[in-house]
Amino acid sequence: xxxxxxxxxxxxxxxxxxxxxxxxxxxxxxxxxxxxxxxxxxxxxxxxxxxxxxxxxxxxxxxxxxxxxxxxxxxxxxxxxxxxxxxxxxxxxxxxxxxxxxxxxxxxxxxxxxxxxxxxxxxxxxxxxxxxxxxxxxxxxxxxxxxxxxxxxxxxxxxxxxxxxxxxxxxxxxxxxxxxxxxxxxxxxxxxxxxxxxxxxxxxxxxxxxxxxxxxxxxxxxxxxxxxxxxxxxxxxxxxxxxxxxxxxxxxxxxxxxxxxxxxxxxxxxxxxxxxxxxxxxxxxxxxxxxxxxxxxxxxxxxxxxxxxxxxxxxxxxxxx
Amino acid sequence: xxxxxxxxxxxxxxxxxxxxxxxxxxxxxxxxxxxxxxxxxxxxxxxxxxxxxxxxxxxxxxxxxxxxxxxxxxxxxxxxxxxxxxxxxxxxxxxxxxxxxxxxxxxxxxxxxxxxxxxxxxxxxxxxxxxxxxxxxxxxxxxxxxxxxxxxxxxxxxxxxxxxxxxxxxxxxxxxxxxxxxxxxxxxxxxxxxxxxxxxxxxxxxxxxxxxxxxxxxxxxxxxxxxxxxxxxxxxxxxxxxxxxxxxxxxxxxxxxxxxxxxxxxxxxxxxxxxxxxxxxxxxx
Numbered sequence: 001x002x003x004x005x006x007x008x009x010x011x012x013x014x015x016x017x018x019x020x021x022x023x024x025x026x027x028x029x030x031x032x033x034x035x036x037x038x039x040x041x042x043x044x045x046x047x048x049x050x051x052x053x054x055x056x057x058x059x060x061x062x063x064x065x066x067x068x069x070x071x072x073x074x075x076x077x078x079x080x081x082x083x084x085x086x087x088x089x090x091x092x093x094x095x096x097x098x099x100x101x102x103x104x105x106x107x108x109x110x111x112x113x114x115x116x117x118x119x120x121x122x123x124x125x126x127x128x129x130x131x132x133x134x135x136x137x138x139x140x141x142x143x144x145x146x147x148x149x150x151x152x153x154x155x156x157x158x159x160x161x162x163x164x165x166x167x168x169x170x171x172x173x174x175x176x177x178x179x180x181x182x183x184x185x186x187x188x189x190x191x192x193x194x195x196x197x198x199x200x201x202x203x204x205x206x207x208x209x210x211x212x213x214x215x216x217x218x219x220x221x222x223x224x225x226x227x228x229x230x231x232x233x234x235x236x237x238x239x240x241x242x243x244x245x246x247x248x249x250x251x252x253x254x255x256x257x258x259x260x261x262x263x264x265x266x267x268x269x270x271x272x273x274x275x276x277x278x279x280x281x282x283x284x285x286x287x288x289x290x291x292x293x294x295x296x297x298x299x300x301x302x303x304x305x306x307x308x309x310x311x312x313x314x315x316x317x318x319x320x321x
Numbered sequence: 322x323x324x325x326x327x328x329x330x331x332x333x334x335x336x337x338x339x340x341x342x343x344x345x346x347x348x349x350x351x352x353x354x355x356x357x358x359x360x361x362x363x364x365x366x367x368x369x370x371x372x373x374x375x376x377x378x379x380x381x382x383x384x385x386x387x388x389x390x391x392x393x394x395x396x397x398x399x400x401x402x403x404x405x406x407x408x409x410x411x412x413x414x415x416x417x418x419x420x421x422x423x424x425x426x427x428x429x430x431x432x433x434x435x436x437x438x439x440x441x442x443x444x445x446x447x448x449x450x451x452x453x454x455x456x457x458x459x460x461x462x463x464x465x466x467x468x469x470x471x472x473x474x475x476x477x478x479x480x481x482x483x484x485x486x487x488x489x490x491x492x493x494x495x496x497x498x499x500x501x502x503x504x505x506x507x508x509x510x511x512x513x514x515x516x517x518x519x520x521x522x523x524x525x526x527x528x529x530x531x532x533x534x535x536x537x538x539x540x541x542x543x544x545x546x547x548x549x550x551x552x553x554x555x556x557x558x559x560x561x562x563x564x565x566x567x568x569x570x571x572x573x574x575x576x577x578x579x580x581x582x583x584x585x586x587x588x589x590x591x592x593x594x595x596x597x598x599x600x601x602x603x604x605x606x
Contacts, residue, residue, distance in 0.1 A: 072490050087488050167515045171527050209523035212531070213367060214515035215404075215479035219489055226480065229370075236371040248523040252368045259369070259380070263362040265331035274522045282525070286560055293599045295336045295560075305359035309430040313383050316426040317376035 003029035004091070006081055008039060010051065011096040014105050021103075023094070024048070030081045036095065037065055037076035040107075052106040060222055063159030067107050068096040073161040075222045098164035114163045117177050121184045121202050128194040146191050153186035153230055155223040162217035162227050168210045176206025178217035182230030188237055200238035208235055209248030250274045260311055263304035268297065323450055325441075326388040327355035328406070330399030331363050332552035336560075339596025340552050343581035344398050344443060346594040350585070351459060353450060355396065360387045364405040367519075375423070381409035382423045385440075386432040394439040396446055398581065400476035400551035401519075406440045407483050442477065444550045444580050445486050448494055453501040461589030463503030469583065470507040470544035471495035472535065472558065474551030475515050489513075495548065498580070502587035507544035511535045518553040526568060532557040533569035546576040546604070548583045555579055560601045576604045 005027060013021035026043045037055050044051045055065040058077045065076040070088050084093055101109035132140045162178035169175050176184075181203055188199040211231045218226035239249050254273035258266045271279035271287075280287075290296045304310065333341040348355045361384055369377040384406065388395045397403050413420045414436050424433055441449075447456060473492060481489040492513070496506045514535055517528030536558060539547050549555050557565065559577040566572055577600065578586075585595040586606055597604045 070490070088491055167517070167531065168520070168527070171530055172524070207524075210520055210527055212475075212515050212517050212528070213519040214475040216475075216515075218480040218482070224482065232367070232370050233374065236373070239371065246523065251522045252371045255363070255365055255368045256372055259363055259365065264334060265363045265366070267331065267335045270522075279522075286564075289601055290336060290560065293601060295338060295599050295601075297335055297338075304362050307362075309360070309432065310362045310380065310383060312430055313379050313426055314376055316429065317379035317423075318373060320373075320375045320422065320426075 001031045003031045004082065004085070006030045006039075006085060007092045008043065009092055009094045010043075010106070011094075012051075012106055013103055015103065025092075030085075032082055034081050035077055036067065036069060036074070036079045036081055036084075036093075039081055040076060040095070052108050054108050061157060063157035063222075066098050066159045066161045066164070068094075068098050068164070070094050071096075073098045073164045073220050075159060075161070078222055098160065100164045100166065100169050101160070111160055114160050114177055114180070117206070118158075118180045118183065121176065121180050121206070122187070122195070122199070123180070123183045125187060125190060125192060126194045128192055128196075132192050140192055142191060146189075149189040150186040152225050153182050153227075155225055156183065157223060159222060161220045161222065165216040165220045167212050167214045167216060168207075172207060172210050174207055175210050176203065176208060178211075178227035178231065181206065181208055181211075181234055182225065182227035185230035185234040185237070188234060197237045197241050200234050200241055200243065203231070203234045204238055204243060204246075208238075209246065211235075247274050247279075258301070259314065261303075262301040263307045263310050264301050266299065266301050268299040323446070324354035324356060324393060325396040325446065326361075326391055326393040326438075327357040328361055328384070328388075328395050328397040328399075328402060328440075329357065330397055330402040330552070331366075332556065333398055337552040337555060337579070339599040340398055340555070340579045340581065342594060342596040343579055343585050343590075346590050347581045347585045347588065350588050350590055351447075351451065353446065356391065356393065358387050358391065364402045366401050367405050367408075375419075377405070378409045378412055378419065379423050379426055381406055382413055382427060382434045383430075383432060385410060385413075385438050386427055386434045389435055389438045390432070394441060396441050396443055398443045398550070398552065398579075400442065400474045401553055403440060403442050404476035404483065410436070410438070410440060411483050442486070442550060444494060444498060447584065448497060453497050456498065456501040456584075457503075460502055460587045462587055464583075464587050465503045467504040468507045468543055468545045469499045469504045470509055470539040470542055470547045471499060471512050472516075472539070472547050472549040472554060472577075473513055474549055474554040475513075477550055478513065495550070495580070498584065499548065502584065504583075504587075507539065507542040509538045509542040509544070511538040514538075516554045516557040518557045521557070528557065529561065529565045529568035532561060532565035533567075533571060536562060536565060536575060537569060537571055539575055540573060544575065546578055546583075548578045548580055550580040552579065562602055574602050576600065576602050578604065 008026045056062045060078040187193045251274045478489040517531035521528040
């Protein structure tokens with residue numbers, strides 16, 4: 001079989017011994033179909049037995065082999081070397097430990113900070129005694145329409161790829177993290193759960209409004225889950241249970257109001273509607289600059305044509321079960 | 322040349338009117354016909370999903386239906402509108418039950434979504450309709466010597482499963498346009514990072530820090546200016562530049578252009594028609 005020479009530039013670091021990390025190059029012939037994990041194993045078996053990495057199932061099920069390939073977190077066992085070579089147009093692939101975690105050694109990271117946050121969101125079903133029968137003789141039914149709401153989120157294998165890519169986690173240590181908040185949502189809409197929508201309060205405690213919607217979690221998930229979608233829905237549940245006195249929720253309501261009024265966002269009223277007087281004061285210098293530059297417009301927005309069809313569609317959609 | 326239903330989005334219709342002006346000017350110069358439908362509403366920027374996902378999808382199905390009625394594909398200049406419209410389309414096209422339910426609502430207002438309409442970004446159609454060579458031929462004022470930092474904006478490329486124009490991990494569309502205009506690409510590390518715009522209201526410090534880091538990366542790369550196809554990124558990078566740099570303890574100025582502004586300069590279009598005077602950080606040509 002035809003093979004291609006590929007250089008693996010691998011992050012090496014033993015915090016107990018090394019002052020700082022370094023990168024070491026390993027060149028090997030790669031046949032079509034070879035995975036990153038197979039390449040790492042080849043290196044360990046033939047070139048450098050000291051190379052450390054985690055792996056187990058080799059079938060994208062256990063979630064233990066996530067590493068960063070040319071800057072993006074991926075399961076080593078699910079990623080083919082030559083596909084990456086082609087995508088990045090290079091014969092050199094950089095392999096590093098995933099971000100947002102302390103390194104234990106080489107490509108192995110300490111998951112504890114993320115797992116601790118997971119523990120704190122009560123990542124399990126708390127049975128609702130009114131729904132879940134007391135004996136095993138009776139069934140606890142979940143209907144297809146109910147399952148559809150959270151089915152995809154049950155596919156998470158805790159590989160932490162999303163957590164490592166998360167923009168909010170990088171800046172805000174207190175932020176809950178994508179898979180943790182999505183897990184919260186998964187139980188919040190499970191008809192058997194006792195807490196249900198109240199779980200949105202856990203999301204609030206974990207700064208869920210700080211999600212920047214960068215969609216990285218949706219992009220890197222090896223199971224094609226979009227944790228960001230769960231986070232946005234969990235925010236929605238917080239509004240539903242009346243947690244509206246915060247800029248995030250007020251910002252949402254400002255959009256809703258704008259659409260009902262004219263069909264277009266009223267940008268001029270957005271600071272006031274989202275943060276009250278504080279919003280105006282904070283953004284005053286910017287507002288003045290915008291007026292001077294001719295960017296500002298009137299706070300009265302002309303309604304779009306056939307605005308009544310928009311209002312009708314919105315109202316009808318709100319009534320859908 | 323092709324004709325599209327133009328979906329400018331609230332930013333271009335509001336505080337980023339220079340984006341609206343430059344898009345219209347560039348399209349006119351290149352013979353791309355843009356028909357703005359007066360029935361188009363705000364896409365909800367994704368936040369409508371936080372009230373009710375079906376409403377978000379129904380509102381955008383309405384937008385898609387108006388374009389379908391005209392028999393035109395949609396072109397937008399806002400990356401968040403792009404994502405929201407494409408996401409709605411993605412769900413509608415892949416879920417028969419949802420599509421039927423939404424169509425039942427639309428039918429009460431004489432509308433219907435069939436799934437025929439496509440939603441594209443303005444810079445995609447520049448590449449698809451003209452290509453790099455076609456664009457290069459139209460350049461009257463090559464931007465030689467200008468070093469441009471391509472800043473994509475999250476919703477221009479992610480998630481790839483919904484946007485799909487190019488690989489989200491290594492997109493090249495902006496680089497291709499920059500080179501076709503005769504300019505040089507400034508190589509940076511944060512071209513695909515987030516500007517934090519969507520967390521600006523709940524977490525301004527976080528948002529400003531991210532924008533500051535991106536601006537600094539552009540500066541380090543030796544760029545003369547930044548170009549972005551997203552007006553929301555532009556808002557943070559340009560209008561909030563001073564505040565963003567302050568958040569990371571820096572102070573400098575770097576001009577930030579909307580993609581059609583950069584293209585327009587190279588096409589030799591008058592600066593005022595490109596709204597360059599409206600950019601907060603001054604642009605000197």
